[in-house]
Amino acid sequence: MLGLTLFLLAANSAAGPSPELARHVCPNGLEVVVAERHARPLVTAEIAVHSGAMNEPPEYSGLSHLFEHMFFKANREVPDQVSYMARRRELGITGDASTDVERVNYFQTTTRDHFEGMFTFMHAAITGPLFDPGELDRERVVVTGEIDRNESTPGYFLWRETTRHLFAKYPTRKDPLGTRKTVLAATPAMMRTIARRWYVPNNAVLVVVGDVESDEVFRMADSVYADWKKTADPFLSYPVPEPPPLGRSEVVLVEQPVQTFQAQVEWQGPSTGGPTKRDSYVADLLGRLTSDPASRFQRELVDSSSCVRAGFEWEPEHHVGPIVVSAEAAQAKVDVCIRALLAELRAMAEPGFFTEEDRRDAADRAESDLARLRERTSEYAHMLTYFWATRSLEDYGAYVAGLRAVGADDVARFLSAYVLGKPFVFGAMASPNLVAAGVDRKHLENLAGLDGAVRTSADRGGR
Numbered sequence: 146m147l148g149l150t151l152f153l154l155a156a157n158s159a160a161g162p163s164p165e166l167a168r169h170v171c172p173n174g175l176e177v178v179v180a181e182r183h184a185r186p187l188v189t190a191e192i193a194v195h196s197g198a199m200n201e202p203p204e205y206s207g208l209s210h211l212f213e214h215m216f217f218k219a220n221r222e223v224p225d226q227v228s229y230m231a232r233r234r235e236l237g238i239t240g241d242a243s244t245d246v247e248r249v250n251y252f253q254t255t256t257r258d259h260f261e262g263m264f265t266f267m268h269a270a271i272t273g274p275l276f277d278p279g280e281l282d283r284e285r286v287v288v289t290g291e292i293d294r295n296e297s298t299p300g301y302f303l304w305r306e307t308t309r310h311l312f313a314k315y316p317t318r319k320d321p322l323g324t325r326k327t328v329l330a331a332t333p334a335m336m337r338t339i340a341r342r343w344y345v346p347n348n349a350v351l352v353v354v355g356d357v358e359s360d361e362v363f364r365m366a367d368s369v370y371a372d373w374k375k376t377a378d379p380f381l382s383y384p385v386p387e388p389p390p391l392g393r394s395e396v397v398l399v400e401q402p403v404q405t406f407q408a409q410v411e412w413q414g415p416s417t418g419g420p421t422k423r424d425s426y427v428a429d430l431l432g433r434l435t436s437d438p439a440s441r442f443q444r445e446l447v448d449s450s451s452c453v454r455a456g457f458e459w460e461p462e463h464h465v466g467p468i469v470v471s472a473e474a475a476q477a478k479v480d481v482c483i484r485a486l487l488a489e490l491r492a493m494a495e496p497g498f499f500t501e502e503d504r505r506d507a508a509d510r511a512e513s514d515l516a517r518l519r520e521r522t523s524e525y526a527h528m529l530t531y532f533w534a535t536r537s538l539e540d541y542g543a544y545v546a547g548l549r550a551v552g553a554d555d556v557a558r559f560l561s562a563y564v565l566g567k568p569f570v571f572g573a574m575a576s577p578n579l580v581a582a583g584v585d586r587k588h589l590e591n592l593a594g595l596d597g598a599v600r601t602s603a604d605r606g607g608r
Contacts, residue, residue, distance in 0.1 A: 166529075167359035168538070169366070173375040174347030177366045178529060178538065179359035182522060188260045188355035189240075189522035191252035192271050193530035196343040198246045198321040199385045199464055205339070207323010208331050210244040211281075211288050212339050216251055217242075218280045221273035222266075226280060229270075236262050240523075244321045247462055248534030254523050257356040265369055271349075272373045274340065276333040288328050295322060299401035299574060303409060306397045307572030311411045311467060312388045318464075342383055345376045350533045354522040388413065388465050391568040394595055398586045399574045405453060406479045406579065407472070408486075409572040410593075414459050414468035414563050417536045425536070426547040427559040428459035428468065433507040433548075434499050441498060445489055446472070452482040455489075461535040468563060476579050483592045494560040496553060508548040515545070571595075 167179045197209050223229045240253035251271065255263045295301040309316040317323070351370075353362050391413055414428055415421035435442040435457040446455040454473040460466040470490065474482035492498055518524045532541040540547070571593045575584050 166538070166542075167363075169359075169363040171346065171363075171367050171370060173370065173373055174345075175366065175370050175373065176350045176533075177363055178350060178352045178533075179357065179362045180352075180354040180519075180525060180529070181357060181359060182355050182525075186257040186356045187254060187522050188257055188263070188353065188357055189252060189254040189526045190260075190263060190267055191250055191352045191354075191523075191526040191530055192267065192349060193248050193250040193352070193534055194344055194349045195247065195534055196249050196339070196348070197244055199318050199462075200343060200383065201317050201323070203317050204327065204330075205335065206317035206320060206327045207288070208327065208335060208339060209249055210291075210321055210323060211284065211328055211331055212336055213242045213244045213249050213251070214284045214288060215274050215276055215281065215336060216270050218284070219275040219277045220269045221275065222269040225277070232266060236266060238263055238266075245534075246319055246321060246460075247464075248530060250527065250530050250534075252523060252526055254355075260355075260357060261365070264365055268369050268373075271344065272370070274336070276336040278333055281331065281333060281336070285328055285331065289325050292322060292325055292328070299399075299403050300407065302399045302401060303407060303572050303574040306399050307409050307411055307570050308467070310395060310397050310570045310572075311391065311413065312465075315386055315388055318385065318388075319467075342379050345379065346370060346373045347375050348379055350530060352526045352529045352533075354526045354529075385464050391570070394568045394593070395570055396586050396589045396593065396595065397570060397572045398580070398589065399572070400577050400580055401574055403574060403576050404476075406474045406476055406482075406584065407574040408474075408483060410470045410486075411570045411572065412468040412563055412567055414466045416465055417461050417463050417540070423547075423555075424559055424562070425459075425461060425466075426544075427551050427555050428466070429461070429511075430504065430507055430548050430551045431493075431556065431559070432456075432458050433510060434503055435493075437503075437507065437510075440503065442489055442493070446482070446485055449485070451478065451485040455482075455486060463535065470564075476576075476584075479575075479579075479584050480592060483589075487593070490560070490564060494557045494565060496557075499553065499556060501553075504551060504553075505549070508545060511548055512545045569593075 167181070169177045171177060198206075201207070201209060217229055218226045219229070223232060236259045237255045238253045238259075239255075240251070242249070242251040251267070253263055253267055305320070308319050312319045351366060415424035417425045434440055437443065442457070443455065446452045452472045452474050454471070456471045458469045458471070460469075470486065472482050472486045515528070518528045529538065529541065532538055571589060573589050
């Protein structure tokens with residue numbers, strides 16, 4: 146496919162004809178995707194790398210995130226962060242970056258007349274970071290500050306503990322934030338290891354959206370990125386270990402000074418590729434079906450006042466995405482909410498719970514959401530790199546059709562395969578007073594239908 150240019154028609158838009166995506170593969174393996182949008186003289190360029198928490202053993206936990214921060218520091222063309230930010234201002238650039246489980250993305254937006262300058266400026270930052278020790282020391286403080294902010298939110302502890310138990314053998318590969326210990330121990334040599342392994346053109350995509358011509362962008366990419374050397378597939382040398390199946394169900398209880406009771410029941414769900422790819426569409430559709438305020442799921446759980454909030458989510462990932470069913474309840478209604486939630490999960494597999502009209506409306510909403518995201522150059526670029534990293538760009542083109550193909554039998558089969566009767570982690574967060582009043586681990590085990598033989602965790606407290 147070297148040097149190949151092809152076109153992919155995106156998912157049909159409810160708002161009108163879809164824009165065409167032009168795709169090109171540079172000689173070094175860098176994939177370039179262009180969506181021409183000439184209505185306004187703005188351009189967003191986004192580079193994503195197929196990396197993140199999934200590539201992190203314990204000693205590297207959180208370092209993909211720290212690496213992301215170093216993008217905005219010294220590189221072979223700018224001597225320090227002050228110079229970097231000055232050049233950004235000259236080019237009128239706005240932008241940022243983010244780190245997930247399976248994607249690190251860097252994005253910048255400017256006006257059409259500054260596009261070429263932004264393009265080369267971005268190239269130097271992604272291919273030539275210097276990892277200056279002084280700048281790395283200062284950035285550790287910034288990243289550990291993000292950890293502090295997360296730990297000031299009680300819900301973070303519930304997410305962290307539940308995730309650690311759901312993926313107990315490789316928990317760091319599901320946690321992009323990492324820990325203070327690993328961030329503070331990071332060295333320039335470790336940053337260079339990340340760059341050498343994962344920041345290679347054949348493990349990256351460059352997406353450009355806005356007032357540009359695709360052929361022009363392809364020529365620039367071939368020229369500007371020619372010095373970025375292709376390597377062997379990094380996932381052959383450093384494969385991501387698949388998490389082993391969850392053996393038994395368990396309860397994880399987190400005590401925090403909260404006013405309501407919160408629960409997250411989690412299962413290991415499908416992956417976005419391989420034999421479970423079709424199930425990924427079912428999982429996404431279920432999330433949309435249950436989030437509809439008019440759905441039976443919301444009426445029975447929230448409108449009935451059994452729960453304050455309830456939801457069903459699945460995280461698209463190549464390496465076993467988690468299924469999360471969440472609920473929040475007033476302290477006096479913990480039992481009512483959890484019993485209703487578990488009963489509703491069983492009922493979801495019954496014929497007629499979701500009608501054909503329900504499924505069609507959910508797919509229509511997905512189609513509309515994609516159309517709205519395409520209205521802004523930056524959001525469109527984010528969406529494309531997210532599909533590239535967690536699914537594929539071909540799946541972006543087929544996404545709405547995949548949702549429309551889900552039938553009632555698919556929903557029942559999915560729930561039987563992944564949820565009903567399958568091992569789970571019941572994560573709960575309650576105040577110390579509520580635990581002392583009897584909503585303790587044993588009580589939650591009984592609510593969840595677990596017997597005394599089930600493996601349970603020790604009660605977990607916050608900071």
